[in-house]
Amino acid sequence: MIIYVNGRLVSAGEYVLSPLDHGFLYGHGLFETMRAYNGRIFRLEDHLQRLETAAVLLNWPELPGRLELSDAINSVLKHNDLCNASVRLTLSRGIGAPRPDAASCGQLTVAVFALPLPPSLPAEGWRVATVKLRRNLSSPLVRIKSANYLDNILAKAEAKRLGAHEALMLNTDGMVAEGSMSNIFLVKSGRIVTPDDDSGILLGITRQIVIELARNAGIPVDIRQVKPEELAGADEIFLTSSIMEVIPVAALDGRPIGDGLAPGLLTLKIAQLYREFAQKE
Helix, strand or coil: CEEEECCEEEECCCCCCCCCEHHHHHCCEEEEEEEEECCEECCHHHHHHHHHHHHHHCCCCCCCCHHHHHHHHHHHHHHCCCCCEEEEEEEECCECCCCCCHHHCCCCEEEEEEEECCCCCCCCCEEEEECCCCECCCCHHHHCCECCCHHHHHHHHHHHHCCCCEEEEEECCCCEEEECCCEEEEEECCEEEEECCCCCCCCCHHHHHHHHHHHHCCCCEEEECCCHHHHHCCCEEEEEECCCEEEEEEEECCEECCCCCCCCHHHHHHHHHHHHHHHHC
């Protein structure tokens, strides 16, 4: 695998990360996971904008320009002969003193790699389990794609122990937040409902596109606080992510969703609208 690191294309096996890199020492880093369709990154500008917003929140120095990052991503796709792929852009605060002092760091570390897309979803969708770990509403990290990903890892591991594909995380107020690697939507009586921006969620790019596509198709969308019991009574539930697109949910906490015939009709419609939009943009 050929990867990009700080202006160079190198073999993944030959690059050595400094043990003094603060991304390695403290998880002081940011990332974006993007999907390439036919050799082009879908909504690249949106991903880079989210990265820039997060960097300002962390008080980082200026990031490499968008053209530089775009060229890096395209070169990785080209040298790995990938057209439809998952692409990961990672930025670390860089090499610094072995103490949690960001001011000691110099140049940012920039890395890009790309992989073939993961296997297709099970036809019936994913099983989801509510986990104990909660999204901390007081933490700014819930709004950014931080390399400090331990909450997500622990949530995913708990869901796996419960026999599920994905975790459902509530927030510290006990309301529905999101999955460990996805945003969540429910369908009730022909309306789509999703947790609002103040629920302790990452503002997913796929999430926003789905909201826009649904409204353009005349489907009502409510963005608000969601109680866990609303999910139990939902007709349909689906998840969204940049790589997996629209993911039907077959069961929550071991109980089938709606009539038990996932994916539901509205979920299928949203999935089709999204796929058509992504393929042609």
